Amino acid sequence: MAGKSLSTGKSLGPIRRAFAPWNDPAAKPFIQFQNVTKSFGDFTAVDDLSLNIYEREFFALLGPSGCGKTTLMRMIAGFEEPTSGHVMLDGQDLVGVPPYRRPTNMMFQSYALFPHMNVWDNIAFGLKQDGMPKADIATRVDEMLALVKLEKFAKRKPHQLSGGQKQRVALARSLAKKPKVLLLDEPLGALDKKLREETQFELIDLQVKLGMTFVIVTHDQEEAMTVADRIAVMDQGKIVQIATPAEIYEQPNSRYVADFIGDINLLEGHISSTEGGVTTLDCDGTGAKVQVNQDGGAKLGDRAWFAVRPEKVAISLSPPVDPSVNAVTGEVWDIAYLGDVSIYHVRLATGATVKATITNTTRLVERPITWDDKVWLTWSGDGGVVLTR
């Protein structure tokens, strides 16, 4: 079952590439959070948060547990009401509208399939609530069963299904009513890694095919990067950064985001120059100079951190042409050989460790750089960013 793909077979490239309503000032937001605060007693789950999500967008809320992402989603579904502020959907204020009158549907983390109903009745449940004629319900349910390739399982009860099949039933049930927004609460958390990766692409296909707005909550950064048009990284009830996956990864706006998404090296220092579109950072301890092609974001004299991804750091046994800029030296402390790549942990004179990821492009078993070698680490002026928070 796991191998069956929901893919339409057509490339979604052109649709996905052209889609960027958040850059269009004339575009109307579809879901709007306006200064929303949600408190549970003394605990503030969501703190004065404003956010726009656009129609047909696949939007991810990403953050560690307790960051408020689930609360935010539950406010769209109607299971939580904001303590203050407004939640708007398609121009309509949702505050005070009970969940059973909202044009949104949710796919639950636990799937929440009704155990006393079979697959067919589970999918039909929402349609029956609307008083849809019996014949129409049957057509729609069969359509949904075909969509998730579960036609043969219509009469099964949930406990007679595997994890992947349950996930599909839950998806079909939440899509059956053609909601304006589909909310996905950690939808793939219970699946094993391989099935999860497949399902991520199926979700993307489905979202484009149906032209629906999807909002997904996840703590898995890879999942968010794979499926989403835009990601909001959350921390302690606030959004730290909203951007496309590539922007989040390449241009994080803070150490928190840089650290949360992927692996990062941080070198601390102060800003010594910001002239000519180049920001210069003098590193503490080593005194190494970092020059980044970056305009703004840091002022002269600021405490700042140079953030560079391990795969953008080059490792070499010989010093670079100009070892005073964008280079540090140290000893190889540890090597993690992962097959496709090797990660070198290099200990600097200050005691800090910098990681460099090198793609293993040859079939050498003995690599030229090994433990305790004195090496040079270098990067280009476009390799990293200077962050002040």
Added chain:
Amino acid sequence: MRRGASWFNVTSITLGFAFLYLPIVLLVIYSFNASKLVTVWGGFSTKWYVSLLTNQGLLDAAWVTIRVALLSATLATVLGTLAAIALVRFGRFPGGTLFSGMVYAPLVMPEVITGLAMLLLFVAIGFARGFWTLTLAHITFSMCFVAVVVQSRLVTFDRSLEEAALDLGCPPFRTFFTITLPLILPAVVAGWMLAFTLSLDDLVISSFTTGPGATTLPMKIYSQVRLGVTPEINAICTILIAIVATGVIIASIVTKRREVERQRAERLAIQGV
């Protein structure tokens, strides 16, 4: 060490079961006694069962008992289920612990005290004692048993099932009847059965709260025994035992069958058929 039946195990099992069931076995055997003397075996006979059918007093008492048990068990189940939902769902509220403690208090309250308290209440408000006071008293003491049984089921109930129903457009009231109730039904039925049996064999509280014309079977049996045990009493007790045993056996067969069915289905799912 040898497994199985050592003389020690056999002896302890024999003694244990004898301790539990010898009185009941004797009672059943003597219900088929031809002699009028309870302790003297006079040959096999079913005449006491026949004479039972003509004993209007016992039959009336049995009818009262069944009506009270059916009515009080049903109402106690409704009230107990509502109480359980309130206790589990309202979360913490000021006095919540006290409230839940108070629901359970009747479980451990001596029956004499509950009975006396009910009697005093009925006298104070001038409620004529009879069938209805009896029923009310039975509801009061059996309701908390239902609440305990239903509450233990609700604690493990996945709330996201109800949220899913709401999310799919089902209003709260309908959600309760289409999702929550069907799923907690086994616990509710178990609660009802418990309330029914408790009502069926209650003697102490019934004695306090009943009035003329509403004598229950346990009260009737007890009062007759004081005048001397007749084999008729043995016969009616045997019938009661048969009814209860049948209920227990049916319930366990149903549970067992459902368990087997569930395991088979899970095996199917794991195999991915």
